[in-house]
Amino acid sequence: MSGVALDPKTSPVFPMAAKAALGDTQMRKNVRHATNVIQTKRGRVVGEMPDWQQLREAGKQIRQHTMEHLDFYLEQFEENCTRVGGVVHWARDAEEAKRIVTGLVKASGSDEVIKIKSMTTEEIHLNDALEAAGIHAYETDLAELIIQLGQDQPSHIVVPALHKNRQQIREIFQRKMNLPELGESPQDLADAARMFLREKFLRVKTGVSGANFLIAETGGVCIVESEGNGRMCLTLPETLITIAGIDKVLPRFQDLEVVLQLLPRSATGERMNPYNSIWTGVKEGDGPRAFHVVLMDNARTEILADKEGRQTLNCIRCGACQNVCPVYRQTGGQAYGSVYAGPIGAILTPQLQEMHHAQSLPYASSLCGACYEVCPVKINIPEVLIHLRNKVVKQNTAGIVGLFDVEAGAMKAMAMIFKSERRFRAAQRLGRMAETPLVRKDGRGVGWIGWLPGMLGGWTQVRDLQEMPKETFRDWWEKRRTNGN
Amino acid sequence: MRVSLFITCYNDTLFPETGKSVVKVLERLGHTVEFPAGQTCCGQMHYNTGYQSEAMPLVQRFVDQFREAEAVVVPSSSCVAMMKDHYPKMAAEIGDAKLIADVDALLPRVYEFSEFLTRGLGLEDVGAYYPHRVTYHASCHGLRNLELGDGPLRLLKAVRGIDLVPLEGLEQCCGFGGTFAVKNADVSSAMLSEKTTAILNTKAEACTACDNSCLMHIQGALHRQRTGVKTVHLAEILAGDEGAAR
Ligand code: SF4
Numbered sequence: 123m124s125g126v127a128l129d130p131k132t133s134p135v136f137p138m139a140a141k142a143a144l145g146d147t148q149m150r151k152n153v154r155h156a157t158n159v160i161q162t163k164r165g166r167v168v169g170e171m172p173d174w175q176q177l178r179e180a181g182k183q184i185r186q187h188t189m190e191h192l193d194f195y196l197e198q199f200e201e202n203c204t205r206v207g208g209v210v211h212w213a214r215d216a217e218e219a220k221r222i223v224t225g226l227v228k229a230s231g232s233d234e235v236i237k238i239k240s241m242t243t244e245e246i247h248l249n250d251a252l253e254a255a256g257i258h259a260y261e262t263d264l265a266e267l268i269i270q271l272g273q274d275q276p277s278h279i280v281v282p283a284l285h286k287n288r289q290q291i292r293e294i295f296q297r298k299m300n301l302p303e304l305g306e307s308p309q310d311l312a313d314a315a316r317m318f319l320r321e322k323f324l325r326v327k328t329g330v331s332g333a334n335f336l337i338a339e340t341g342g343v344c345i346v347e348s349e350g351n352g353r354m355c356l357t358l359p360e361t362l363i364t365i366a367g368i369d370k371v372l373p374r375f376q377d378l379e380v381v382l383q384l385l386p387r388s389a390t391g392e393r394m395n396p397y398n399s400i401w402t403g404v405k406e407g408d409g410p411r412a413f414h415v416v417l418m419d420n421a422r423t424e425i426l427a428d429k430e431g432r433q434t435l436n437c438i439r440c441g442a443c444q445n446v447c448p449v450y451r452q453t454g455g456q457a458y459g460s461v462y463a464g465p466i467g468a469i470l471t472p473q474l475q476e477m478h479h480a481q482s483l484p485y486a487s488s489l490c491g492a493c494y495e496v497c498p499v500k501i502n503i504p505e506v507l508i509h510l511r512n513k514v515v516k517q518n519t520a521g522i523v524g525l526f527d528v529e530a531g532a533m534k535a536m537a538m539i540f541k542s543e544r545r546f547r548a549a550q551r552l553g554r555m556a557e558t559p560l561v562r563k564d565g566r567g568v569g570w571i572g573w574l575p576g577m578l579g580g581w582t583q584v585r586d587l588q589e590m591p592k593e594t595f596r597d598w599w600e601k602r603r604t605n606g607n
Numbered sequence: 608m609r610v611s612l613f614i615t616c617y618n619d620t621l622f623p624e625t626g627k628s629v630v631k632v633l634e635r636l637g638h639t640v641e642f643p644a645g646q647t648c649c650g651q652m653h654y655n656t657g658y659q660s661e662a663m664p665l666v667q668r669f670v671d672q673f674r675e676a677e678a679v680v681v682p683s684s685s686c687v688a689m690m691k692d693h694y695p696k697m698a699a700e701i702g703d704a705k706l707i708a709d710v711d712a713l714l715p716r717v718y719e720f721s722e723f724l725t726r727g728l729g730l731e732d733v734g735a736y737y738p739h740r741v742t743y744h745a746s747c748h749g750l751r752n753l754e755l756g757d758g759p760l761r762l763l764k765a766v767r768g769i770d771l772v773p774l775e776g777l778e779q780c781c782g783f784g785g786t787f788a789v790k791n792a793d794v795s796s797a798m799l800s801e802k803t804t805a806i807l808n809t810k811a812e813a814c815t816a817c818d819n820s821c822l823m824h825i826q827g828a829l830h831r832q833r834t835g836v837k838t839v840h841l842a843e844i845l846a847g848d849e850g851a852a853r
Contacts, residue, residue, distance in 0.1 A: 141793045448780045452797045488784025490747035511657030537661035540648040550620050580792025585827025595619045595626035599642050
């Protein structure tokens with residue numbers, strides 16, 4: 123694990139990164155254990171909801187409606203937030219967002235910030251930008267703190283340090299907090315983190331947060347969390363800067379009724395988050411005196427413009443699709459080369475890159491559909507994956523280079539074959555001939571192929587392939603017909 | 608009933624025994640089986656790998672071949688899922704009103720094989736005999752896209768002589784996923800190895816499923832590891848009878 127930020131632009135393709143991750147037995151054990159625990163809890167609290175499917179449908183409708191009228195709700199949010207004393211900033215992309223936040227922190231007169239966990243700031247590598255401007259950011263979410271102290275990278279959108287176990291966390295704390303005697307009980311670790319963070323909460327005057335939801339109707343911002351450290355970041359500083367993707371907006375306060383049932387149950391298997399904070403503007407003598415919201419696009423409008431990819435923006439970042447994904451459960455999150463891992467990452471990351479990077483991610487799925495089944499807002503992830511695969515194929519087969527694409531060539535040849543029964547039968551015969559040199563008979567006289575060339579070699583790494591039968595079904599059928607059976 | 612068999616390209620080529628078994632079961636139940644000769648492939652591999660335009664002509668071909676069918680039976684849940692999930696959208700994209708209407712009219716008559724028996728005919732006992740220890744693997748497309756539920760298991764439970772053992776992690780993907788198995792061979796292998804471990808833990812002689820695609824992948828590893836455990840399509844178990852029993 124490294125301190126190098128996860129960046130889709132420079133990350134290795136998924137199959138390569140996955141191969142490396144598969145070699146990390148400890149990490150895989152940790153991921154397996156943690157995702158099992160969360161899934162069991164989720165199953166229990168979802169199971170007790172008789173109207174879960176209706177809730178999912180309601181969640182989907184709310185999010186879909188919001189995306190269809192996003193311009194309207196964003197402006198409504200701006201108007202209402204401004205009215206109650208907030209300052210709204212618009213950022214077209216990551217660079218602009220980082221510039222705005224850095225400027226705001228400097229203007230607050232602080233060279234330190236406390237941060238509540240925010241995947242949006244991870245998406246744009248805000249901490250690096252702050253550091254470069256001489257501002258130190260302290261992560262205060264326990265998992266993010268572990269990542270930061272361990273010079274690691276997040277591997278899950280809800281539980282960023284999911285790939286670390288308790289012993290590893292203790293080791294990081296011992297080293298970085300200078301506590302050689304630290305025990306490894308949850309209590310010991312929580313106490314150490316508390317001691318470490320309290321001092322920061324009381325000293326640092328500027329806070330940076332993400333947002334779970336922006337409420338257009340009131341101009342309020344909502345964050346849910348489990349530790350209360352977020353609440354500290356939201357209430358103690360003099361200046362609070364919230365950065366949120368433009369997809370985080372909800373039309374009405376009442377919509378929280380639906381999403382605040384869906385989110386905690388899906389995310390951590392809790393009926394409700396221990397801390398639900400909603401703040402609306404600034405109030406004399408209570409909380410921060412200055413409040414800024416940076417609304418960041420960073421390719422979200424491009425996603426919105428794509429009719430089939432659009433549903434990606436409905437995501438409420440619960441991470442349930444990650445926990446259930448058989449691919450994620452094998453590789454952990456960092457193999458996805460992006461802060462958004464697992465099924466949601468496989469569809470979101472390439473789109474956030476406007477399909478210029480991360481083209482291997484839409485293929486990082488067996489299309490088993492487990493993600494769609496658990497998604498609280500019913501995002502049909504397999505459908506979006508297939509849609510993005512089509513975009514990748516179009517990219518790869520465009521122009522002169524495309525003419526030499528081996529896979530595309532084979533696919534086109536197969537398509538020609540399937541267009542005619544005659545050609546199909548010829549291909550079946552040809553296949554039998556072509557495989558003959560590769561077939562080895564076993565003791566019972568059954569032929570098996572243990573090695574295949576080129577790309578197909580992936581198959582024979584761990585599997586054999588039975589030789590083709592002498593007679594196809596349709597040959598048998600015809601013979602049977604002519605024999606008058 | 609007049610049942611039209613869509614064998615699918617890979618069953619036709621690689622698993623003819625499955626097709627023969629489907630014919631045997633349906634005929635034993637008193638139905639007439641037809642096999643439209645011009646059929647080839649549903650287009651799943653192309654579609655799911657991103658070659659949508661290559662898959663498009665196959666929608667028309669399928670409709671042309673099966674338009675008249677009373678019921679279309681397919682011994683592959685992933686191919687049925689392909690058709691049910693994507694054909695309407697594909698027809699709409701082609702924009703041919705006739706094709707859209709034809710697809711709409713035809714799809715409700717398309718059944719995965721076990722689904723045809725349980726939902727189409729309302730059967731559980733199809734008169735099969737199969738005196739072996741068997742475990743059942745639920746393929747993802749059957750489980751989630753077609754929502755077959757315990758249909759295949761009810762069919763298996765009614766088989767005489769069978770010793771049916773439950774498979775742990777039934778809802779877990781085996782890691783096949785079509786071109787996923789070669790494009791992400793390492794992850795696919797890791798998923799597969801969990802599946803084969805679960806299968807071996809059941810001490811079953813054979814693992815069955817509604818999809819030969821998953822089974823081919825599972826069988827590949829079971830054979831490589833010299834386990835002696837075989838894979839067999841559900842249709843082949845249901846085709847078993849006392850005369851055929853070894
Ligand atoms: S895609 Fe759905 S399941 Fe996955 S994180 Fe988003 S809301 Fe949760």
